Every structure is written in structure tokens, then in C-alpha cells.
Amino acid sequence: MEMIVILHQARFLSCNCFEKTNGNGFSLLTYSFHTLSKTILMKNFIFPLFLLCCIFPVTLLAEDLNERQQTYKDLETFANVLTLLQQHYVDKIDTNKVIIGAINGMLTSLDPHSSYMQPDDFKELQEETKGSFSGIGIEITIRDGILTVVSPIEGTPAFKQGIGAGDQIIRIDDESTKDMGLMKAVKKLRGKKGTKVTITVHRPGGQALKDFTLTRDVIPLHSVKSMQLEPGLLYIRITNFQEATTRDVRNVLRKFSKKQPLKGVVLDLRSNPGGLLDQAVKVSDIFLEKGVIVSTRGRNPEQDMIFEAHNNSGKYIFPMVVLVNGGSASASEIVAGALQDHGRAIIIGTVTFGKGSVQTIIPMPNGAGIRLTTARYYTPSGDSIQETGITPDVIVPFQEQIKKAKIPQPWEIREKDLPGHFSNGDGKKEAVRKSNGHTNKEQQKVNQRLALDNQLRTALIILKSLNIVGQPTKSEQK
Numbered sequence: 001m002e003m004i005v006i007l008h009q010a011r012f013l014s015c016n017c018f019e020k021t022n023g024n025g026f027s028l029l030t031y032s033f034h035t036l037s038k039t040i041l042m043k044n045f046i047f048p049l050f051l052l053c054c055i056f057p058v059t060l061l062a063e064d065l066n067e068r069q070q071t072y073k074d075l076e077t078f079a080n081v082l083t084l085l086q087q088h089y090v091d092k093i094d095t096n097k098v099i100i101g102a103i104n105g106m107l108t109s110l111d112p113h114s115s116y117m118q119p120d121d122f123k124e125l126q127e128e129t130k131g132s133f134s135g136i137g138i139e140i141t142i143r144d145g146i147l148t149v150v151s152p153i154e155g156t157p158a159f160k161q162g163i164g165a166g167d168q169i170i171r172i173d174d175e176s177t178k179d180m181g182l183m184k185a186v187k188k189l190r191g192k193k194g195t196k197v198t199i200t201v202h203r204p205g206g207q208a209l210k211d212f213t214l215t216r217d218v219i220p221l222h223s224v225k226s227m228q229l230e231p232g233l234l235y236i237r238i239t240n241f242q243e244a245t246t247r248d249v250r251n252v253l254r255k256f257s258k259k260q261p262l263k264g265v266v267l268d269l270r271s272n273p274g275g276l277l278d279q280a281v282k283v284s285d286i287f288l289e290k291g292v293i294v295s296t297r298g299r300n301p302e303q304d305m306i307f308e309a310h311n312n313s314g315k316y317i318f319p320m321v322v323l324v325n326g327g328s329a330s331a332s333e334i335v336a337g338a339l340q341d342h343g344r345a346i347i348i349g350t351v352t353f354g355k356g357s358v359q360t361i362i363p364m365p366n367g368a369g370i371r372l373t374t375a376r377y378y379t380p381s382g383d384s385i386q387e388t389g390i391t392p393d394v395i396v397p398f399q400e401q402i403k404k405a406k407i408p409q410p411w412e413i414r415e416k417d418l419p420g421h422f423s424n425g426d427g428k429k430e431a432v433r434k435s436n437g438h439t440n441k442e443q444q445k446v447n448q449r450l451a452l453d454n455q456l457r458t459a460l461i462i463l464k465s466l467n468i469v470g471q472p473t474k475s476e477q478k
Contacts, residue, residue, distance in 0.1 A: 274330025356385030
């Protein structure tokens with residue numbers, strides 16, 4: 001998806017303000033513009049009255065008062081500039097459009113992730129976290145002032161065309177992305193299924209720009225995929241964190257466990273741009289028995305949150321390996337950080353993206369929404385994910401496979417190939433093997449995947465090694 005955020009439920013209260021709540025009772029009140037304007041007009045009357053009537057110490061410090069007075073002056077400046085535009089600009093201006101532009105400028109001056117969403121954009125965002133949307137299938141952000149790909153979603157038009165994490169989008173349909181803004185870029189990349197969009201990409205390390213013409217498609221958000229690597233060893237890939245992710249992961253584990261004992265899991269979070277905070281916490285909780293999963297710290301200490309694991313009675317205590325890369329961001333970094341800090345899994349791959357901030361969606365009376373950065377994530381050990389990301393326990397860069405000409409395999413001969421060789425004496429035959437639960441087609445698919453993915457091969461080797469350690473010897477088994 002072009003952008004994935006953390007979406008909290010909100011409702012409009014009769015007291016003319018918004019309350020954002022979650023399971024921990026955290027709330028944030030944002031007063032409407034009408035209430036704010038009344039406060040501004042009445043400030044000169046309310047404040048002296050407060051001083052005369054209140055017998056308790058005054059809590060409003062002088063510096064706070066100065067800051068508020070400066071804010072009023074700045075608002076007056078804004079109103080004056082708007083009036084001048086309305087009266088003297090060469091063409092008649094669209095006042096609403098100018099004000100929206102000013103709001104966007106105010107938010108984007110704070111960080112790359114805060115933005116204003118108009119009613120249609122806000123509605124699309126709500127639908128996106130529940131089902132699907134139509135676009136090219138990439139997560140984007142603004143890095144160093146440049147529109148940058150965080151990661152493509154697997155199986156989407158962008159993924160198939162080879163768009164990768166770190167690619168810089170210079171133009172969209174011949175329009176420069178410089179100062180375009182994140183929400184506008186998202187809107188231009190999305191569109192009806194079957195329509196085309198051309199993006200001009202600069203790849204770090206390369207010189208020439210490259211155009212990609214992509215056909216938009218419905219981007220389904222089936223976030224969990226799985227396959228058996230070897231008997232008892234399961235591969236689970238999470239492409240993003242949405243409403244059904246935890247349920248789907250549990251279903252995969254339950255279904256596999258019914259067939260055979262689960263000996264280990266490779267959890268693939270590569271190029272996972274993130275998603276819903278609660279889903280990242282719940283997925284981590286599946287594999288942890290106790291302890292902190294993640295904490296958030298904002299401007300107000302009273303609004304800080306700590307999420308902890310629940311006892312699963314040792315249901316899933318098998319060895320784990322987690323795969324990450326530079327496209328693993330936000331929610332996927334929370335999961336990797338929690339499993340790493342608790343020693344629950346070995347992290348393999350490359351350093352993650354480093355998006356350790358919480359975005360909260362605050363609804364507005366006109367149906368729009370403000371996407372506001374409200375806190376930072378911290379791993380169980382107290383480390384911030386922001387900028388630094390998660391450093392894997394084992395650094396394994398991905399190696400592109402180059403097609404090579406077929407080379408004749410060296411001739412080999414073994415004892416069993418010698419004429420007249422005798423058997424090993426215990427009645428075992430080479431041809432008699434236990435089935436590993438794979439059909440030939442499934443085994444072919446797994447072998448092909450392993451041949452093309454050196455990081456996954458490394459993960460499987462480590463997972464098998466973890467299974468060998470502590471296992472009873474053959475004599476003990478007998």
C-alpha cells in the first residue's frame with residue numbers, strides 16, 4: 001500500500017471536542033476551531049477574573065502566557081496575509097484550497113509523517129486497513145526532502161516491475177515530486193484498476209533516471225503467507241499488519257500443528273512497511289510468555305503506554321528465526337525488536353528502516369483527519385527504533401542470483417554404485433525413506449525459493465542447527 005498508518009478509533013462528543021481512546025484508557029482531547037476562536041476572543045476577560053477569584057497559586061507560568069500571546073500574534077499575521085491574498089492577488093483565489101495548503105505546510109514542517117487528510121483521503125485510509133485498495137502497491141515516505149520507497153508489497157505491480165526499497169521517485173506522470181507532499185503523492189499513485197501511471201525513479205548508486213509505467217490493480221491485503229520448508233519447520237511471511245493479521249498467523253500455526261509437531265518457525269518480515277500497532281503487539285504476544293513487548297513515550301508522560309506479553313502456557317516455545325531488511329519498518333520493527341530483546345528469536349538480514357514513531361489519526365468535524373506524530377517506540381530494552389532501526393544478530397545481505405550457463409556436474413561414484421556391493425546389514429535400503437509431507441510440486445516450489453533466496457537459506461540452516469542442539473542422541477532415542 002502507498003501508506004500504512006496506525007489507526008485509532010475516535011468519536012465526536014457533545015462537548016464540542018474529540019476524544020481518542022484505546023484499551024489502556026489513553027485519551028487526547030482536541031478542541032474544534034469554534035471552541036478555539038471563542039477562547040481567543042474571551043482570553044482578556046477570563047484571565048483577569050481568574051486572577052481575582054482564585055485563591056490557589058496561579059499555574060499558568062509567565063513563559064506559557066508569552067507563548068500563547070505569540071501564538072495569537074502569529075494567527076493574526078496569518079489572517080492578514082489571507083486577507084491580502086483575497087484582495088490583491090492577480091487571480092481570484094480559492095480560499096479553502098489556500099487554507100488547506102497552509103495546514104499541510106504546517107504539518108509537513110514538523111516531520112515526514114504528519115499530514116492533513118481531506119475527507120476522501122481519510123475514508124480511503126479507513127477502508128485500506130480493512131480490505132483492499134487500487135494502486136501500484138508501494139509504501140512511501142519523504143526522506144531528505146525526496147519521495148522515497150520504503151518497500152513494495154509482494155505480488156503488486158510495483159513489486160513485479162522491480163521497484164525496491166530506497167528507490168527515489170523523482171516524477172509522477174511528468175510532475176516533479178519536489179515539495180509535492182506525501183498525501184498528494186499517494187493520491188496520484190492511486191487510481192482505478194487498469195489505469196496507468198508512469199514514475200521516474202532514481203536508484204541510489206546509479207546515475208541515469210529510469211521510467212516505469214505501471215498498470216494500477218486492486219491491492220489485496222492478505223498479509224500472511226506460509227509454506228513448509230522441511231518436516232516440522234514452518235515458514236511464515238507477514239507482508240503488512242492489518243486487522244486480520246494476528247488471526248491469520250494463529251490459524252496457520254494451528255493448522256500446521258495438527259499435521260505434525262512444530263519444531264521451528266522462520267518469520268519473514270522483509271519489506272514489511274508496518275501497519276496497525278495493536279496487530280504488531282498481538283503477533284509478538286503469540287511467541288512471548290512474559291515481559292514488555294513495546295513502549296511508547298510522547299510529550300506528556302501521562303499518555304505513555306506499555307504493552308506486555310501474556311502467558312501462553314508454553315504453547316509456542318519452538319526455536320525461531322526472523323528475517324528483516326531495509327524495507328522492514330514501524331510495526332515489523334516492533335516485532336523484531338521484541339523477539340530479539342527477549343532472546344526469543346535470532347534476527348537475520350540487514351538493518352531495518354528505522355521508523356520508530358507513532359502516528360495517530362484525529363478525525364475533524366468536516367470528515368477530514370489529521371495524521372499526527374504523537375510518540376516514539378521503544379524496544380523492551382529501552383532502545384529507540386527511530387533512525388537506528390533494528391540491527392540483526394547475523395548480518396546477511398541479499399544476493400541477487402545471476403543466471404549462469406549450465407556447467408556439467410563433476411562425475412561422482414559412491415560405494416553403492418560399485419558392482420557387487422553388499423548391503424549395510426541392518427536391512428535398510430536407500431530407496432526406503434520417510435515422507436516429509438511434501439508433494440513433488442510443493443517440494444519443487446520450496447527448493448526453487450531456497451535456491452533464489454540466500455537469506456532464507458541461511459535462516460533455515462540456523463533453524464535446523466537450533467533444533468539439533470539439545471536433541472537426544474540416537475542411542476538415547478533407542
